[in-house]
Amino acid sequence: MITRKTFTVLTICALSALTIPDALFPRFAEAQLVTDASHNQTDCRKSIVGTYSVRTFLNGDFVGRRVITLTEDGNFFAIDSNQGGNQGVPSAAQSFPNNRFTSGQGVWKCTEKGEITATALNFNFPSPESAQPVTTGRADYRATFNPKTHTVQGTFEIRTFDLSQNPLDDNVPVGEGEPFRFTFTGERVTIRN
Numbered sequence: 001m002i003t004r005k006t007f008t009v010l011t012i013c014a015l016s017a018l019t020i021p022d023a024l025f026p027r028f029a030e031a032q033l034v035t036d037a038s039h040n041q042t043d044c045r046k047s048i049v050g051t052y053s054v055r056t057f058l059n060g061d062f063v064g065r066r067v068i069t070l071t072e073d074g075n076f077f078a079i080d081s082n083q084g085g086n087q088g089v090p091s092a093a094q095s096f097p098n099n100r101f102t103s104g105q106g107v108w109k110c111t112e113k114g115e116i117t118a119t120a121l122n123f124n125f126p127s128p129e130s131a132q133p134v135t136t137g138r139a140d141y142r143a144t145f146n147p148k149t150h151t152v153q154g155t156f157e158i159r160t161f162d163l164s165q166n167p168l169d170d171n172v173p174v175g176e177g178e179p180f181r182f183t184f185t186g187e188r189v190t191i192r193n
Contacts, residue, residue: 051189053189065081066184076107080103085100100125101123101124102123115143117140118141120138122137124136133162138159150187151185151187153183
C-alpha cells in the first residue's frame with residue numbers, strides 16, 4: 001500500500017515537473033520569413049519596386065491613366081482614372097461596357113531581369129439605371145522596366161467574370177468581346193523637391 005502511494009506521489013511530482021514549466025513559460029511558434037532564393041528575383045524586385053504613373057491605350061487611342069504600385073513583398077495595386085463611370089473620360093474609353101469599378105489588387109513577380117507579370121482583381125458595378133449584375137474583373141499585366149530611366153512599358157488584358165465564378169480559373173467563360181487588350185507607358189513616381 002505504501003509502495004502504491006509512493007508511486008502515485010512520485011508520478012504526480014514527475015508529471016508536474018514536466019508540465020508546469022510549459023504552463024509558466026509557453027513556447028510560441030514563430031513564423032519564418034519566406035525569401036526567394038533566386039538572386040535574380042531579389043535584384044529584379046529592388047530595381048522595380050515603387051509607384052508608377054502610366055498612360056493607357058486601347059488600339060493606339062489614349063483611354064486614361066493608371067497609378068500602379070508594386071511592393072517589395074509582391075503585392076500589386078492599381079487605380080484608374082476611369083473608375084467613376086463614362087462621364088468626362090477620353091472618347092476612346094466611352095465605349096467600354098462598364099466603367100464603374102474598384103481599384104485592382106493582386107500580386108506580381110519578376111519573370112526576367114526588368115520584366116514582371118502581375119494579376120489583379122477588382123469588382124465592376126453596373127450603371128445605376130442598369131439591371132446588370134456586379135461582376136469580377138481580372139487584369140493580367142506584362143511589363144518591362146528600365147531602372148536607369150525609371151520608365152515602364154507593357155500590356156494588360158482585362159476579363160470579366162460572373163460574380164459567382166472563380167476569376168482565377170482560365171476555363172471559366174469571360175464576357176463578350178473579351179479580353180480587352182491595352183498597352184501602357186509611364187514613369188516611376190518620385191519625390192519632387
